[in-house]
Amino acid sequence: MNTHTELSPSAQRIADVAQALVQEVGYNGFSFEHISQAVGMRKASIHHHFGSKVDLGVTVVQRYTGQFEEALRQVQKQFSSAPERLLAYADLFETTFQNNHHLCVCGMLGAESNSLDASLKSEVKRFFQINVAWLNHVMDEGLASGSLRSPHHAKVLAETLLSLLEGAMLVGRSMSAPIGPRHACEVFLSGLIH
Amino acid sequence: MNTHTELSPSAQRIADVAQALVQEVGYNGFSFEHISQAVGMRKASIHHHFGSKVDLGVTVVQRYTGQFEEALRQVQKQFSSAPERLLAYADLFETTFQNNHHLCVCGMLGAESNSLDASLKSEVKRFFQINVAWLNHVMDEGLASGSLRSPHHAKVLAETLLSLLEGAMLVGRSMSAPIGPRHACEVFLSGLIH
DNA sequence: GTCTATACTTGGATAGAC
DNA sequence: GTCTATCCAAGTATAGAC
Helix, strand or coil: CCCCCCCCHHHHHHHHHHHHHHHHHCHHHCCHHHHHHHHCCCHHHHHHHCCCHHHHHHHHHHHHHHHHHHHHHHHHHHCCCHHHHHHHHHHHHHHHHHCCCCCCHHHHHHHHHHHCCHHHHHHHHHHHHHHHHHHHHHHHHHHHHCCCCCCCCHHHHHHHHHHHHHHHHHHHCCCCCCCHHHHHHHHHHHCCCC | CCCCCCCCHHHHHHHHHHHHHHHHHCHHHCCHHHHHHHHCCCHHHHHHHCCCHHHHHHHHHHHHHHHHHHHHHHHHHHCCCHHHHHHHHHHHHHHHHHCCCCCCHHHHHHHHHHHCCHHHHHHHHHHHHHHHHHHHHHHHHHHHHCCCCCCCCHHHHHHHHHHHHHHHHHHHCCCCCCCHHHHHHHHHHHCCCC
């Protein structure tokens, strides 16, 4: 599957539905039949656009990662301080979570990771690496400029915040009144700003 | 399923294997066939001990929650300060994660939550409630005694730390050199101790 | 590009012998 | 309590008509 292949309108609808299903019930929780019902096409037609479930999964993650990268660029451009950037970053997750308690695509696939095809697993890893690298950069600037204070390395702070946001969505699913990723981020940040 | 039903030796082995499978590949990622191969019994024999997959799942979570509650009591008894208790708590997750990158049973099921039977979902929720309540108590004492400092309520700190630990395991699965729940907890605590 | 039909496999579950 | 045998449903995938 080429990252830059343009998806036909039908393929896009299928990928949209598949993404939502991954975020709701996980990769192992949905079948072509579910997609079929949601898009109003037969299973065989889904297979015309995506040869296998793995192909579909890979496409979903690649699209998701691409959209996330664009969002990171926007955050970088629109905000100048580390605390502002980190809160805007957390809001990306907050928006996802507010949508029917959807999980991050890669949070879900990360949990299921050990049962996934290697190609999917590798795309999930890539998503996390991109996020940690971006957060690392933001944290590093924040520590250098003094807008953030911590005895820990930027890289460690990056993975900690990412873990917190993914975890807030996961745990929030089972809570009556979850704090959510945005609030969780504020709590973490209040420990980095003195 | 009664919480206090004693499990026969065979039932215990089955539950042990099922728990490990949940932590590795998730509830939707394993079948009776996998268990059958691991315990060396036929599928029909598994069904003799657990009428359905849901029954088995419920038993696994109830056992896991019971063992966790006992661990919480031990931590409470062996440590007296909030920071020490929280680190010991994080080590419960660290130990799980060190074991072949196993996830917390309820972290995994929490992710899959929307595809699970209501009875299972409810057991998962109970696990999280117990953990948040315990952490809330520890945080509250810490804030009162001054061993912890934060502008946030104990309850919020509790859910934040739980989210961080669950998330550290989830994200850690996809990282080459994950920081892990213990280290993540240290990072969070360093923001609560000034 | 979408359909019907179908092949093949796996998964959860039950009946009944031992 | 464990087994063999079997049922039925669901899931992935393919062939071939339209």
